[in-house]
Amino acid sequence: MNLSATILLAFGMSMDAFAASIGKGATLHKPKFSEALRTGLIFGVIETLTPLIGWGLGMLATQFVLEWNHWLAFVLLVFLGGRMILEGFSGDDGETTKIPQRHGFWLLVTTAIATSLDAMAVGVGLAFLQVNILATALAIGCATLIMSTLGMMIGRFIGPLLGKRAEILGGIVLIGIGAQILWSHFAG
Template identity: 85%
Template sequence: MNLSATLLLAFGMSMDAFAASIGKGATLHKPRFTEALRTGLIFGVIEAITPLVGWTLGQVATHFVMEWNHWVAFVLLVFLGARMIIEGVRGCGEDDMAPLRRHSFWLLVTTAFATSLDAMAVGVGLAFLQVNILYTALAIGCATLIMSTLGMMVGRFIGPLLGKRAEILGGLVLIGIGCQILWSHFAG
């Protein structure tokens, strides 16, 4: 795989994380660049690890991974999205609450893992091609770091426009990503 194909793959794999990080940035109260970078790093590291895991699994058990990865991603994203929607609906009447300035580490890890399962599936496919998996995984991780950090900053500007509905919108985005992953699997 040449450099341009690797870069296209890397940025294609980062789009789910970009969309999720926009939602995450919108739910926070004026997230700083350091919080955006923290989110980008978490998403990027996990997105770099999952193709390596997929490549390893591709060497061993391709059929099982390809059969279930879309369901795992769907369930995780719908669960996280529903949780965000519930929190957004509960929070709509609470004007005296302190605004959220940071997402928990484990919430970001779970979201990053859910959005990176497609990269794991790609890693399974890469196991059958002549590619340097370390170089490819690093490219995917770096692209996701960049796109997730940008997504958080975009969310920073969208959040004030949406007010307390930003968390509901973020939850809907995660559910939409989960549905898109499931639809993509069944559509082709």
């Protein structure tokens, strides 16, 4: 795989994390760049690891991984998205609720895992190609770091415009990503 194909693959794999991080940024109270970078690092590290895991699994049990990864991503994203939607509707009784300054580490890790399962499936496919899996995984992780950090900063500006609806919209985006993963599996 040449450099341009690797870069295209890397940024293609980062789009789910980008969309999710926009929603995450929109639900925070004016997230600082350090919080955006923290989110980008978490998403980037996990997005680096999942193709490596997929590559290893591809060497062992390709069929099992390909049969179940879309369902796992779908369930995780629907769960997280549903939780965000419920939280978006709670506290709408006129009370002012405190908007968090940052997301919990494990919430970000779970979201990052859910949005990076497609990278694991790509890693399975890469097991059958003559590619440098370390360089490819690092490219995917770096692209995700950039896109997730950028997404958080975009969400910072969208959040005040949407208010509490930002969390609802973020949940809908996560559910939409899960549905798209499931749809692309069955359609393609």
